[in-house]
Amino acid sequence: MAATMTDIETVATTPQTGEAGADGRGARFIDARGLEKTFKGDGAPVQALRGLDLAVPEGTFLGVMGQSGSGKSTFLSILGGLSHPTAGNISVDGIDLYQLPGERLADFRREYLGFVFQSFNLVPYLTALENVTLPLAVKRMPSAEKRARALAVLERVGLGDRGGHLPGKLSGGEQERVAIARALVNEPPLILADEPTGALDSETTVEVMELFARLHHEGNTIVMVTHNPEIQRYFDRTIVLRDGRLDCELPACGADTPL
Amino acid sequence: MKLRTIAFSNLRRRKARAAFLIVGLLIGVSTVVALLSLTQSLTGKAKATMQSYGANIVITPRSKDVALSYGGVTVGGVAVGARGLREADLARIAAIPARGSISVVAPELVGAVQVKGHRVLLMGVDPAAQFKLKRWWSVDAGRPPAGGRELVAGAAAAQTLHLRMGDYVRINGRRFTVTGILRPTGAQDDQLLIADLPAVQTVLRQPGRLTLIEVAALYSGAPVDEIVKQLSAVLPEAKVTTMQEAVQSRLHAVDEFRGFSYAIVGVVVAIEILVVFLTMMSSVSERTHEIGVFRAIGFRRVHITRLILVEAIAASLIAGVLGYLAGMAITYAVLPVLADGAAVAWAPLLGVAAIALAVLTGALASLYPALRAGKLDPTEALRAL
Numbered sequence: 258m259a260a261t262m263t264d265i266e267t268v269a270t271t272p273q274t275g276e277a278g279a280d281g282r283g284a285r286f287i288d289a290r291g292l293e294k295t296f297k298g299d300g301a302p303v304q305a306l307r308g309l310d311l312a313v314p315e316g317t318f319l320g321v322m323g324q325s326g327s328g329k330s331t332f333l334s335i336l337g338g339l340s341h342p343t344a345g346n347i348s349v350d351g352i353d354l355y356q357l358p359g360e361r362l363a364d365f366r367r368e369y370l371g372f373v374f375q376s377f378n379l380v381p382y383l384t385a386l387e388n389v390t391l392p393l394a395v396k397r398m399p400s401a402e403k404r405a406r407a408l409a410v411l412e413r414v415g416l417g418d419r420g421g422h423l424p425g426k427l428s429g430g431e432q433e434r435v436a437i438a439r440a441l442v443n444e445p446p447l448i449l450a451d452e453p454t455g456a457l458d459s460e461t462t463v464e465v466m467e468l469f470a471r472l473h474h475e476g477n478t479i480v481m482v483t484h485n486p487e488i489q490r491y492f493d494r495t496i497v498l499r500d501g502r503l504d505c506e507l508p509a510c511g512a513d514t515p516l
Numbered sequence: 517m518k519l520r521t522i523a524f525s526n527l528r529r530r531k532a533r534a535a536f537l538i539v540g541l542l543i544g545v546s547t548v549v550a551l552l553s554l555t556q557s558l559t560g561k562a563k564a565t566m567q568s569y570g571a572n573i574v575i576t577p578r579s580k581d582v583a584l585s586y587g588g589v590t591v592g593g594v595a596v597g598a599r600g601l602r603e604a605d606l607a608r609i610a611a612i613p614a615r616g617s618i619s620v621v622a623p624e625l626v627g628a629v630q631v632k633g634h635r636v637l638l639m640g641v642d643p644a645a646q647f648k649l650k651r652w653w654s655v656d657a658g659r660p661p662a663g664g665r666e667l668v669a670g671a672a673a674a675q676t677l678h679l680r681m682g683d684y685v686r687i688n689g690r691r692f693t694v695t696g697i698l699r700p701t702g703a704q705d706d707q708l709l710i711a712d713l714p715a716v717q718t719v720l721r722q723p724g725r726l727t728l729i730e731v732a733a734l735y736s737g738a739p740v741d742e743i744v745k746q747l748s749a750v751l752p753e754a755k756v757t758t759m760q761e762a763v764q765s766r767l768h769a770v771d772e773f774r775g776f777s778y779a780i781v782g783v784v785v786a787i788e789i790l791v792v793f794l795t796m797m798s799s800v801s802e803r804t805h806e807i808g809v810f811r812a813i814g815f816r817r818v819h820i821t822r823l824i825l826v827e828a829i830a831a832s833l834i835a836g837v838l839g840y841l842a843g844m845a846i847t848y849a850v851l852p853v854l855a856d857g858a859a860v861a862w863a864p865l866l867g868v869a870a871i872a873l874a875v876l877t878g879a880l881a882s883l884y885p886a887l888r889a890g891k892l893d894p895t896e897a898l899r900a901l
Contacts, residue, residue: 363811363815364814365814367814367815378808382526382528387521387522393517394521394522394815395519395814400517403517404517407517
């Protein structure tokens with residue numbers, strides 16, 4: 258059944274407990290069935306996903322690994338409501354994303370998702386505090402409340418005193434934490450992270466991953482794409498993609514599985 | 517934080533781009549303002565100058581019998597038995613609906629008289645009206661006639677009659693004192709003896725009679741044709757003639773200047789639209805990645821479009837205000853060079869129109885870039901996912 262905005266609003270205002278609901282939504286919080294994605298460019302079509310099936314319970318910290326070209330980033334962009342699958346469907350908390358009408362998909366991204374990008378993707382002319390407030394900019398809410406929420410999240414990631422700084426004046430780790438704060442400010446049920454430690458040194462990587470671990474313990478569902486096997490210990494479930502399919506799930510994968 | 521906060525932050529912190537956009541618009545707006553205010557000021561000056569050229573309507577008796585020529589213009593004739601013009605007609609002229617558009621009414625009585633053995637033309641006038649109408653009349657070391665026993669002589673008449681300031685002249689038994697000699701005008705005025713109208717009516721034995729009435733209509737008032745129509749209606753026995761050729765050619769010159777200004781304004785506005793369009797297209801292209809982030813965190817297409825438009829409109833508003841002030845400054849600097857003595861015409865409406873033009877131009881030129889920004893594919897824009 259096609260999801261409606263009412264679905265989004267209802268679920269968004271329901272406290273997330275991390276337990277499976279009576280209808281089984283919690284157990285299949287993310288539900289991907291037969292996902293396919295083919296890119297048609299000037300050359301031969303490229304099949305990035307070839308029938309991916311995946312169910313992820315609410316509150317999971319899921320790691321997605323695999324070699325370059327395995328389809329993990331494509332999966333994340335489909336899960337993030339940014340790219341339509343060629344076939345199959347995917348739902349989050351019972352909402353079939355690509356059945357949402359018109360710009361409801363943008364509303365879904367705003368209300369349901371928090372994105373953390375590999376290269377931080379902070380807006381260079383906005384301060385850290387303004388960057389964190391960004392997802393609230395198009396929400397009907399008093400400006401003071403927006404600011405208070407953004408400040409609270411900035412405090413939560415340990416940057417309460419850096420709100421007035423432009424991204425260019427922050428270290429890589431601080432920029433990453435601002436990006437995480439921006440992803441959290443809407444209190445989304447699902448956080449998507451694409452190689453969030455890819456541009457960080459090992460010490461900062463640990464700091465950032467500890468932050469993600471804390472968010473996970475607070476009940477957030479997190480899907481993180483990474484190449485880095487060292488951070489695998491933070492995930493409570495790790496899947497490996499190969500050639501657009503679910504290859505295996507750690508630790509069951511063989512020793513020769515390319516990560 | 518609202519969308520406009522993002523737009524203003526972008527303008528404030530990307531100063532070079534914002535300055536380029538604002539200066540591009542400012543140059544256009546100031547050029548338009550300067551051209552229009554100069555046109556307005558020059559038109560005002562031209563009208564005032566034209567006003568000083570004298571009559572543009574001449575009223576003469578309706579007759580074809582005796583041609584009467586004065587001032588290079590054939591103004592009609594005086595026929596025996598024709599009713600002729602009378603002083604009472606002045607009151608009828610003063611009562612027409614378009615009387616507010618008339619600046620001067622100058623009645624005249626002209627007749628030939630014998631002075632010192634020479635036949636000369638004696639003209640009776642209302643000195644105040646006549647000297648206001650004929651601003652080129654200048655009395656050297658003297659003054660216009662005041663009262664019934666004074667006259668001024670045209671330069672040629674004074675030479676012929678050997679008249680000097682303070683001389684006495686007897687005309688048909690009445691003694692006049694010469695209070696001034698007119699500077700040579702190169703026209704028929706040089707041949708005249710000019711005195712107060714009632715005195716001349718007495719001397720010529722034509723009490724209450726007039727030869728012609730010259731009327732100066734304001735160029736900024738009702739159309740001359742309309743005034744002529746109204747004068748003809750109240751003076752059915754008179755012939756009301758406009759000096760159309762002169763009027764038309766002078767107004768044509770002003771209109772041509774105005775037309776030229778409007779053409780330049782059109783070109784400037786077109787260039788301005790192009791500058792804003794290219795700047796905004798380049799800005800959108802430069803911010804593709806950033807727009808991808810906005811879309812990824814839940815901005816709708818309409819939010820992106822609105823964001824770009826708000827930026828363009830804010831920059832245009834600033835450019836409109838500064839452009840108006842710069843345009844008026846240019847007018848102040850240039851006007852004295854173009855027309856000495858012309859006053860700058862301050863028009864608040866022009867200010868409002870300049871700001872509206874800037875905002876409209878900015879919004880119009882940014883519409884396509886803004887819509888294009890809204891349609892950017894977030895995945896393509898991000899290239900990170």
